[in-house]
Amino acid sequence: MAVWIKACAADDIDDEDVIRFDHDGRTFALYRKDDQFFATDGLCTHEKIHLADGLVMDYVIECPKHNGRFDFRTGAAKGAPVCIDLKTYPVKVEDGDLFIYLD
């Protein structure tokens, strides 16, 4: 059953940035851009590198290893070397905390 999980304080994430969140043996990347928040799987679909070490520019996260790029709003892979989209998760902010909806 899917539930909302408290991930962090919203302000733990700087604007146009990303942090790592681990929960129940899984790992995620949480993003902030112009006070909108997003969540995706943490590992790049190319070689399982954690995206939280990558660079956020606008709505794109770039893998720190081989520069695979994804739109973190939709998870869409944006070309070589990545061809598999990233899974995304709903998020919400309540009382300054960021929640992620996990199944």
Place this chain on the structure above:
Amino acid sequence: MHIVIIGAGECGVRAALALREQGFEGSIDLVNGELHAPYERPPLSKPGDDGLIAKPVSGSEHLADKGITLHSGITATKIDRGTKQIVLSDGVVLPYDRLLLALGARPRRLAIDGQDVPNVHYLRHFEDAEIIHRSIESGKRVTIIGGGFIGLELAAVARQKGTVVTILEAAPRLLGRAVPAEIAAIIEARHRAKGVQVLCGTSITSIDAQGRILLGDGTQITSDAIIVGIGSLSNIDLALDSGLDIDNGIAVDGRLQTSDPSIYAAGDCCSFPHPLYGGRRIRIESWRAAQEQGDHAARAMLGSSDLYDAVPWFWSDQYDLTLQIAGMSGDAKKTVRRAIDDTALILFHLDQDGRLLAASGIGPGNAIARDIRIAEMLIAKRAHPEEGSLANPALKLKALLAA
């Protein structure tokens, strides 16, 4: 229109796919000298957790779906520039309107007696990697000739398997060609701490039939296997035979066009003038440049007049350390240090006017990746970043991009 691409490594495959992405609807023939479907080379010297596998650049089915004809196990034997035809090793003759040479490089061989004894290995192809990784098993003794990236990456893999490893380097230090001394020293210290014997400033006199290495100072080294990684040579024979200009590789202009307007070259095999570095002709052997140049050559063949100006970038993984270098530091006059913490360091290389030319970083995992990526963007912008901001790890480099 017919486009033929010779060489199905990272560069050639990327070019073929990019042609379709650009909407090209003519025929594409991709000549693959190997029997394997096109695979990524970086994991050959640094396999991931799954061990050595031929990780596809793009599967054969995907290429077929894109209408790309893959000729595997076939080489090109002749370019007939007059009739614009390629002769293949199986006798097939392919006409071309545009031809891309993505011929890659091959390992430089030792120039001493004994290099052909059975346990001397060079790494280029997947089959070489299979032999090498079988030879680096626990309890075995391996000698690595050449303290460059391939040698050091294989040394790290071998030590982690419990192999006894000796590295022989001719120069006074490791990684002399491309890496700043301070970072090379960090890498050398890590290898020594892991138990690798590192011998710099050594000359090799001979290797005997039993694989014993005789050094210039009389020392004799016995090992179960010898791995040689002393650089590479660009594959230019096909271009040379057909009369194309050669200059440290196949000479191309800023669009990656050779001296024949119908023929382009990209990746390890070509040298090109780099706009960011005063138009100096350089040749880059790196995974990312192979992709970017393949992509660029595809667009150039379809008529784009853009110049190739991507910032050179490469990485190496050894133990838990990752090295990344963006740009070229050859003309640097000043270095600014950014010590991110006790384990991660970035050096910024600036010219006399404070323009950022290159950045070199080393650290565990991907600790330096984001800052190197930002440095790469600053280099591309020909930025003159404020030195205090570069040096202060508490300040985010990203702020400099807006400046």
